[in-house]
Amino acid sequence: MIAIIDTGTGNLFNIQKVSGGEITDDIATIENADKIIFPGVGSFPFVIDKIKPFRNTLVKKIRDGTPYLGICLGLEVLFESSEEGKGSGLSIFNGSIKKLTEGRIPHIGWDTVNILKNSKLFSGIKNNTYFYFLHSYYSPVNPYTVSTTEYGNVISSSIEYKNVFGVQFHPEKSGKDGIKILKNFRDGI
Amino acid sequence: MLAKRIIGALDIKNGKVVKGIKFQDVKTIDDPVVLSKKYENDGMDELVFLDIFATNENRDITYNLISRVAENINIPFTVGGGVDSIEKVHKIIRLGADKVFINTFALANPEIIKKVSYEIGSSNLVIAIDAKFNGKYYEVYSNSGSIPKNINAVEWAKTVENYGAGEILLTSIDNDGTKSGYDNELIKIVSENVNIPVIASGGAGSPEDFCSAFKSGADACLAGSVFHYNIYTANEIKNYLKECGLNVRI
Known part of the structure; x- marks a missing residue:
């Protein structure tokens, strides 16, 4: 079962439809998940506050090797902090x-x-494909950067390290190529 | 490289698309989901659903529509028109819209922009500004363009940016529905004075209109009639824009 982390905001339908996952903020459900998708909508401090009840479970699952896909804020929360506001x-x-x-x-x-x-x-996806972005904050290039997007700054448009994946863009809003990304996570990882 | 966006506007009433229907072949397309899917397949970058809360008694139909669109469409969409509470904002996002636009609600209480921006994220909040030239300056109107507010659109645009708006949907009241072209002067002065993206709205009739709006500073161009009446598809407009030297997603 894929757990789609629910922070009370955001469009989870497309993600659910493609991944077949379960939208949840329940600790036991997250604990039992085979894979986790964290779609983030909102601001960094708002989301950090929202995930408080199951934060430890989430971190443990990721550290134990459960495949994780963070979308937008779901990528950003993998790091230590954000210039957007308070919260670890x-x-x-x-x-x-x-x-x-x-x-x-x-x-x-x-x-x-x-x-x-x-x-x-990105299996089956051509280089320089268009995806939909909607953000003001970004992860600079780091050892886990898999793709970049240049918008004045060089953005890590996706990151990958072992079981941890993150995309700054919204695959669920990026037409057929975006669906392919979600299917790759569902089937290929 | 970031592409210039073409946004299809769908006017909604009681859960259906409304526009004076002129063309036989689109006559049956009053289901917003069917029309949205056609737009998506024709290369549309985004969709905006307008005046969705114009009638309060049909709120359930409206909410149901948002989740149906969310389930069936794989491009971003914005919902607004008559959004007058934080609860509605949250429900719209919750049901699957990517962005919400507010207008009169923000004019009545500008501080609300800060709160909404914090809760749903600045990127997901669009402020709609309806403006009309009053002989001296572009004046902001509320309540679907009916009440002049004695506020300069440029100043209001700067204020909403400072308060956390992620984008401005800028409609020229004079040009809206005329198909005579966007108000490029309005686009120019607003886009020069803010650092958030500006969506031009009101007046699109030809591919040239889109090109000149982008060259005046628009980041995205919204249009209803040209798409609704099947005069052009988004990809047809984009092919022209490419010749015009603009970067588009084709």
Whole structure:
């Protein structure tokens, strides 16, 4: 069973439809999950506050090797902190989330993804494919960066390390190619 | 490279698409989900559902529509029109909309922008500004363009940006529905004075109109009639924009 983490906001339907997962904020359900998808909508401090009841469970699951896919804020919370506000991230990775500084902010719309490394998530997806972005904060390039997107700043548009995957864009809003990403996570990992 | 966006607007009443129907072949398309799917397949980048809460008694139909769209459409969509409470904002997002736009609600209490922005994220909050040139400046109107507010649209745009709006949906009241082109002057002065994306709205009739709006500073162009009446598809507009030297997703 794939647990889709529910923080009380956000569109979880598309993700549920493609992944076949269960939308939940229940500790036992998260504990029993084979895979976890964390779609984040809201602000960093708001979401950090919302996940308090099951935060420890989530961290333990990720550290124990459960495949995890973070979408947008779900990627950002993997780091230690964010310039968006207070609250400690899950600290799976070192480093902090920065505010975009160039061009119009938020970075809204369809932008291309430059795939740097082989990734199971991008299996069957061509380089420079368009995906939908909707964010003001980003993870700078780090050892886990799998693809980048340039918007003044160089954004880690996806990260991957062992069982942990994150995408800054919204696959659930990115048409057929986005669905492919979700299916790759469901079937190929 | 970030693509210029084409946004299809769907006017909703009682859960159905409304527009004066002129063309036989789209006559039967009053189901927003069916029309949305067609738009998605024709290359639309985003959708906006307008005036969705114009009639309060049919709130359930409206909420049901949002979740149906969310389940069936794989491009982003924004919902707004008559959104007058935080509860509605949350419910709209909860049911699957990506962004909410508010207008009169924000004008009545600008501080609400800060609260909504914190709770749903700045990127998910669009402030709609309806403006009309009053001989001296572009004046903001509330209540679907009916009440002049004595506020300069440029100043209001700066304020909503400071308060946490993620995007501005800028409609020219004069040009809306005319198909005579966007108000490029309005687009220019607003987009030059804010750092958040500006969606141009009101007046789209031809591919050239889109091109000049983008060249005036718009980050996205919204249109209803040209798509609803099947005059152009999004991809047809985009092919022209590409020739026009703009970056689009094709």
